[in-house]
Amino acid sequence: MDTLLPQRFTELSIHSLKDENTPLFQLNQQQIQQTTNPQQQTHNIKLAPHPIPLKPAREPTAIAAVDTSNIKIGETAKGILIAVRAANVWKQNKHYQYARFGPFIFHVTEENKKQVYNMLQNAYFDQPYYDRHADYSNMAFMPMRIAALLERWLQTMVAKTLNNGLILFDGSLTSGSGDTPTRLIKDILDNARKRNNITLAFSKMTTLRINGHLITDTLPSYKAPYLLEVTNPKPKPPMLLLGDIYVAKLANENYAFRLDIDKEISLEKKVGAVERLLGNDPAEQGYPETLRLAHILCTFTANEVIAMQHFATRRYGLKIVNRPDMHRLLFGPFGRGESFQ
Amino acid sequence: MKLYKKEGNIIQILSFPHETAEKGDYLLIEDADAAKALIAQVIDVQFASIPGVLEELLRSLPDGGELVQGEDFDPLEIAPHIAYIQDASLLICKIRASVENETLSPSSSWLPSRSQSTIKKLSVPTLLKLAGVNGKLPIVLGSTKDASLLTVDASYLDGRLNIITGKKETGKSHLSKLLMSNMVGYKATVVVFDLNGEYVSLGMTADGKRNANYDKIHVLTPSQNFKVALKQLNLHVLLGILIHALHLPGTSAREFRRIWQSLKERGCLTLHELGEAISSWHCNQHVRDALLSRFHALMNSGFFTDNTGEALALEESLFKAKEHGGAVILNLRNTSSIDRQIVVEYMLGKLVELLTSWKLKAVFLFAEEAHLYLRETYWDDIVTRMRHFGIFTTFITNQPDTIRENIYRQADNIFLFSFTNEHDLDVVSRAARVDAETVRSIARDLPPHHCLVLGKVVKDFPMVAKVRALDIKTMGETRLFFKDTDKYLS
Structure with a gap:
């Protein structure tokens, strides 16, 4: 696999925008959103009776985090205009640095959606990780799917370049969905391990529940920081858990997160990794600063959305037409529920 | 530039970075369909309220407040567009007049089209011509920002x-x-x-x-x-000096009027005679003293003379x-x-x-x-x-x-x-x-x-x-102590 950002991504982006018959460009009804990895509901899970207390380990350790975001910036007569961006933040010698990729803007239509996705896969990965017969019927998922593709590529890059560090992902280490091919996730984890890295995945939101309560909500009153192991998780096939699941309460604030740690690592190393994370990266609200920065840096602001719309109209001559917002039209002031304006 | 808002005679115009308008500049807002235009002057330039700018500024700062260094791979070159939007400014303008058939009127009662109006800078010479400021007795005050x-x-x-x-x-x-x-x-x-x-x-x-x-x-x-000779003076001018500059009370002023008229009738309006007359005038001692003190003030000013x-x-x-x-x-x-x-x-x-x-x-x-x-x-x-x-x-x-x-x-x-x-x-x-x-x-x-x-x-x-500069000898300079600074450095 090429370790440089493939030119193909850019070319495809431009190619998709140059589609000549796309005069309409609708601006309202935007949604600023981030990819949220689907988490497979598991049954009969339990929380370990005793937490694993953590002590911050000051041993200098490089920390790298990866995150992506996507947004629909408008609609055309034929499809949607989307933007994706990825960010990699690393902390070394007490200094943060970042590399940001994008925004890449794609004009996805019913005609080109499969082609765009497959071409991107081919450009990024030299192995057929993805299911070429995957269902592309719902165009609404295309922004997330393209962003996930970019995210996997960046995760692979980080896993292949970092040594003796901690790699932080946003989401879980569950594989088997269309965007999380098991072989690809396994390869990423293998590559990380080969370089003596440990992969930790933090989920901002989880769907795992015990007795109807989210696992991050029903915590015993132990003093943070600690890990609480989630036992007996059994996902439905073809989903696979490539990490062991914990509830991580890293700060005294009332926030806890689902944390997946590479399954192939020993418990001692897993605990050691979280302790090194605590010793090297602030986690004021129980969430690592490096990952928080990656999230912040890739997320699109309203200002950037306007700029991308400006780019699309100026560079590619898309005429801006405001299509009426049906929610507003029908429900007046009560029609704001689905809009983020 | 785009027309954004109008409240009363204040108009707000959205301006983009390549459009440089500054405080004091005049803008012509033309509505071709209405065949009218507004003349507005920029009285303030503000940042346009762009959604997300605060997030944009904040996100480069981690908890410690240290700036995050990094690299952006921006192959589509969106960054200039972001900067373009971020740097948009809002021109707060005051409507000065409206133009119809090349005639100016101070009215601002009509509203130009927000979508169709064109906005451009109005040069000072054009404005002066429109307003008819140039006349037959020109005084060149100086140069404006556009060098006119x-x-x-x-x-x-x-x-x-x-x-x-x-x-x-x-x-x-x-x-x-x-x-x-x-x-x-x-x-x-x-x-x-x-x-x-x-x-x-x-x-x-x-x-x-x-x-x-x-x-x-x-x-x-x-x-x-x-200098002024008493003979040249009108009584009311001198009374004005005595009352307003030297604060002579009303009663004393009445006595002074009598003395003055007496001297004038005798043709003896000189400083010496005036002093003598006040000293010998039959009146209240306080009045005499008041008149004498004012007389000495006039004498001491050196402004009065008997020599015409x-x-x-x-x-x-x-x-x-x-x-x-x-x-x-x-x-x-x-x-x-x-x-x-x-x-x-x-x-x-x-x-x-x-x-x-x-x-x-x-x-x-x-x-x-x-x-x-x-x-x-x-x-x-x-x-x-x-x-x-x-x-x-x-x-x-x-x-x-x-x-x-x-x-x-x-x-x-x-x-x-x-x-x-x-x-x-x-x-x-x-x-x-x-x-x-x-x-x-x-x-x-x-x-x-x-x-x-x-x-x-x-x-x-x-x-x-x-x-503009004048070729005249400057006299109003402040006298400075540390004019030759080298002299005071040991």
């Missing part, structure tokens, strides 16, 4: 009340000299109350040579080449100025506060007398820091009564609160230099010919030697100009 000349018509200073104000060392006196030189050039009669002896070299070039106005500048220094030959300078100068144009500079530099009031009281009385008898047509009076010598009641006189006699005053001050509010309200033209003090700006903004927002916003940011011209002289289109 700001020329006003001298006739718009005629019969007007003008104020030149601004903080210290911004160029007020320089502008008054410029106006004065030009007025003299157009054969006007100018009188200057020169508090600091700044105007005495108006007839000299910077290198000390005589300039074109040399013969038209008449410098009168009280008690030196400017010494007392011809003022009328001679004024008549010369009437013939060929000229400026009578009343040099008050080394004159004490009381004497200054005596001289000014006499001068104003004399001017009214000459104007009333039509010996003079009209006089342009330039008064620097007038609060230091002008008695309270004269302020109203100057702006109301004396205007009808033909005294057209220009006040020059760096303390705007020393000029009464009613003077500002009646001022026809205001030449405003930089002020930073809110209180000063408040005072000036009470002028009737200007709105407070314009004064506050533009005057605060004026660089030295730049002047905001307001009023009839610019047809109520406030203009900013850099006052």
Whole structure:
């Protein structure tokens, strides 16, 4: 696999925008959103009776985090205009640095959606990780799917370049969905391990529940920081858990997160990794600063959305037409529920 | 530029980075369908309220507050577009007039189309032409920001009340000299109350040579080449001096009137006779003492003489100025506060007398820091009564609160230099010919030697100009202790 950002991504982006018959460009009804990895509901899970207390380990350790975001910036007569961006933040010698990729803007239509996705896969990965017969019927998922593709590529890059560090992902280490091919996730984890890295995945939101309560909500009153192991998780096939699941309460604030740690690592190393994370990266609200920065840096602001719309109209001559917002039209002031304006 | 909002006569325009509009600039908002246009002046430039800008600024800072260093791979080059949006500015503009069929009207009652209107900068020469500011007696004040000349018509200073104000060392006196030189050039009669002896070299070039106005500048220094003989004085002028400058009580003034009339009937109006008459006059001892003390004050001023030959300078100068144009500079530099009031009281009385008898047509009076010598009641006189006699005053001050509010309200033209003090700006903004927002916003940011011209002289289109240089000998410089700094370094 090429370790440089493939030119193909850019070319495809431009190619998709140059589609000549796309005069309409609708601006309202935007949604600023981030990819949220689907988490497979598991049954009969339990929380370990005793937490694993953590002590911050000051041993200098490089920390790298990866995150992506996507947004629909408008609609055309034929499809949607989307933007994706990825960010990699690393902390070394007490200094943060970042590399940001994008925004890449794609004009996805019913005609080109499969082609765009497959071409991107081919450009990024030299192995057929993805299911070429995957269902592309719902165009609404295309922004997330393209962003996930970019995210996997960046995760692979980080896993292949970092040594003796901690790699932080946003989401879980569950594989088997269309965007999380098991072989690809396994390869990423293998590559990380080969370089003596440990992969930790933090989920901002989880769907795992015990007795109807989210696992991050029903915590015993132990003093943070600690890990609480989630036992007996059994996902439905073809989903696979490539990490062991914990509830991580890293700060005294009332926030806890689902944390997946590479399954192939020993418990001692897993605990050691979280302790090194605590010793090297602030986690004021129980969430690592490096990952928080990656999230912040890739997320699109309203200002950037306007700029991308400006780019699309100026560079590619898309005429801006405001299509009426049906929610507003029908429900007046009560029609704001689905809009983020 | 795009029309964004209109509230009252304030219009907000969205401007993008390549469109450079600054405070003071004029914009033409044309609505082709309506065949009308609005002329608006930028009075403030603000950041446009772009959604997400705060997030944009905040996200580069981690918890520690240290800036995150990084690299952006932006192959589509979206970043310039982000910067373009972020740097958009909002121009707060004041509607000055509307144009229909090339005719200006002050109305702003119609609303131009937000989507169809075109907005462009209006150059100063075009605006001046539209407004008809250029006249037959041009005075070039200086250059505007777009390098064109700001020329006003001298006739718009005629019969007007003008104020030149601004903080210290911004160029007020320089502008008054410029106006004065030009007025003299157009054969006007100018009188200057020169508090600091700044105007005495108006007839000299910077290198000390005589300039074109040399013969038209008449410098009168009280008690030196400017004296008054009692015989020349009208009783009411002298009573004015005694009552207003020397605070003589009413009872004593009545006695003085009797003494004066007695001496006049006998043909003995001399200083010596006046002193003798007061000393021997049959009246209350307190009255006599009061009269004697005022008499000695008059004597000590050195301004009064019995020699009529010494007392011809003022009328001679004024008549010369009437013939060929000229400026009578009343040099008050080394004159004490009381004497200054005596001289000014006499001068104003004399001017009214000459104007009333039509010996003079009209006089342009330039008064620097007038609060230091002008008695309270004269302020109203100057702006109301004396205007009808033909005294057209220009006040020059760096303390705007020393000029009464009613003077500002009646001022026809205001030449405003930089002020930073809110209180000063408040005072000036009470002028009737200007709105407070314009004064506050533009005057605060004026660089030295730049002047905001307001009023009839610019047809109520406030203009900013850099006052042009004058080739005259500078006299108003501050005397400095540390002028030669090397001398004080050991």
